[in-house]
Structures are given as structure tokens and as C-alpha cells.
Amino acid sequence: MKQANKKNRKRKSAKRKTSSFQIIALITIGIALIFLAVQPNFSKQSSDESNHKIEIPFTKEGELSFISKQDNSTIRTIDLEIAEGLAETAQGLMYRYSMSDQQGMLFIMDNEEAQNFWMKETYISLDIIYVNSNFEIVRIHERAVPLSEQNIPSVRKAKYVVEVIGGFCDKFGIEEGDMIKYEKTTNQ
Structure with missing residues (x-):
């Protein structure tokens, strides 16, 4: 019986480790996906700013x-x-x-x-x-x-x-x- 309890405890501990690992992996993947979704907007904004033309307006005199x-x-x-x-x-x-x-x-x-x-x-x-x-x-x-x-x-x-x-x-x-x-x- 002691042997069975010991095996159950090891399985629960292994499941907890797997669950912790899966949670960390999911959080990391989630952060990466958020970054990838937001990153093109940052690139577009800085691209728009660098392509901004200095234009002198016409002044009727x-x-x-x-x-x-x-x-x-x-x-x-x-x-x-x-x-x-x-x-x-x-x-x-x-x-x-x-x-x-x-x-x-x-x-x-x-x-x-x-x-x-x-x-x-x-x-x-x-x-x-x-x-x-x-x-x-x-x-x-x-x-x-x-x-x-x-x-x-x-x-x-x-x-x-x-x-x-x-x-x-x-x-x-x-x-x-x-x-x-x-x-x-x-x-x-």
C-alpha cells in the first residue's frame, strides 16, 4: 500500500510539473502572439513617420x-x-x-x-x-x-x-x- 501511495504521489507531482510547464508555455505563446499582432502597427507607425513629407503650402500673394x-x-x-x-x-x-x-x-x-x-x-x-x-x-x-x-x-x-x-x-x-x-x- 505504501508503494501505491508513493507512486500516486509521484504521478500527481509529475502532473503538477507538466501543468506548470504547460501554463508557462501557453503564457509565453500568448505573449508572443500579442507581440506579433501589435508589432506590424509599430512598424507601420514608424514607417509612416519616416515617410512624412515636408511640404510647403501655397500662399496667395x-x-x-x-x-x-x-x-x-x-x-x-x-x-x-x-x-x-x-x-x-x-x-x-x-x-x-x-x-x-x-x-x-x-x-x-x-x-x-x-x-x-x-x-x-x-x-x-x-x-x-x-x-x-x-x-x-x-x-x-x-x-x-x-x-x-x-x-x-x-x-x-x-x-x-x-x-x-x-x-x-x-x-x-x-x-x-x-x-x-x-x-x-x-x-x-
């Missing part, structure tokens, strides 16, 4: 009209952001990821001379329009390649540069020889 050389009629009027001075001119349309065909940027240069622009850190294709001091369009570069550091020259002297979304000039029939006129709508 005026309006610009393109005037036909044929009959002085207004071809198209757009909202305008104005870049004056070295810092604003250097920044230009960098870090913009979209722009409508109702928006553009006017660069007012210090001197009328041959100008060179580029597309560094500019993520959208642009038409770059060079304009002389008489407000005549002297050169158009259509669909400039985003992010290119290649110089885009005016060839002729220009006092103003207008940047609009790529394909704008073709879409609205803007040509060299047409004119521009602009008006500031905010105090600077």
Missing part, C-alpha cells in the same frame, strides 16, 4: 495674367506666390508635391540679366517662363524634369521668372512674345 501678343486679350489668370530676395528665390517651389494650373510663382530678380534656374528638390514638373523688364515672355522651358540639377537658362535677359505646373503653356497656348501683368494682393 497676388494674381498674374498672361496677355496675348495677338490681341492683348487675357489668356489665363492665376493665383500667385511671390519670391523676392535671395532666400525666397533660392527656396522657390522646392518641397512642393502638387500644384494646380490655377497657381504659380513669380520670381522678381534684382537685375535684368541672363538667368539660370534648376529643379533641385522640386518634385513636380514645371514650365519655367522668363520675362524681361517690359513684361514680355522671352523664353519658355516646358516640362522641366523634377529633381534635376541641370541649369535651365533664359538665354536672353530676364527680370522676372514665372513657374507654373508642367504643360501649362501648351495647355493654355502661352507663347514667347506674350506678355504678363501681375498685382500683389497682400502687404509684404
Whole structure:
């Protein structure tokens, strides 16, 4: 009888050890499953944060009209952001990821001379329009390649540069020889 009690106690002890082991294993598996279920959300969140784009919003500071050389009629009027001075001119349309065909940027240069622009850190294709001091369009570069550091020259002297979304000039029939006129709508 003593022998049987001893065997029963050993079985109960072995069952308790097995039960404890099974409980620890189940808890470990449960924690692992919770971690795996939550982990993709952590990865997605940090991925979203690292992919967050710094975008500079459009600020309307005026309006610009393109005037036909044929009959002085207004071809198209757009909202305008104005870049004056070295810092604003250097920044230009960098870090913009979209722009409508109702928006553009006017660069007012210090001197009328041959100008060179580029597309560094500019993520959208642009038409770059060079304009002389008489407000005549002297050169158009259509669909400039985003992010290119290649110089885009005016060839002729220009006092103003207008940047609009790529394909704008073709879409609205803007040509060299047409004119521009602009008006500031905010105090600077």
C-alpha cells in the first residue's frame, strides 16, 4: 500500500510539473502572439513617420495674367506666390508635391540679366517662363524634369521668372512674345 501511495504521489507531482510547464508555455505563446499582432502597427507607425513629407503650402500673394501678343486679350489668370530676395528665390517651389494650373510663382530678380534656374528638390514638373523688364515672355522651358540639377537658362535677359505646373503653356497656348501683368494682393 505504501508503494501505491508513493507512486500516486509521484504521478500527481509529475502532473503538477507538466501543468506548470504547460501554463508557462501557453503564457509565453500568448505573449508572443500579442507581440506579433501589435508589432506590424509599430512598424507601420514608424514607417509612416519616416515617410512624412515636408511640404510647403501655397500662399496667395497676388494674381498674374498672361496677355496675348495677338490681341492683348487675357489668356489665363492665376493665383500667385511671390519670391523676392535671395532666400525666397533660392527656396522657390522646392518641397512642393502638387500644384494646380490655377497657381504659380513669380520670381522678381534684382537685375535684368541672363538667368539660370534648376529643379533641385522640386518634385513636380514645371514650365519655367522668363520675362524681361517690359513684361514680355522671352523664353519658355516646358516640362522641366523634377529633381534635376541641370541649369535651365533664359538665354536672353530676364527680370522676372514665372513657374507654373508642367504643360501649362501648351495647355493654355502661352507663347514667347506674350506678355504678363501681375498685382500683389497682400502687404509684404
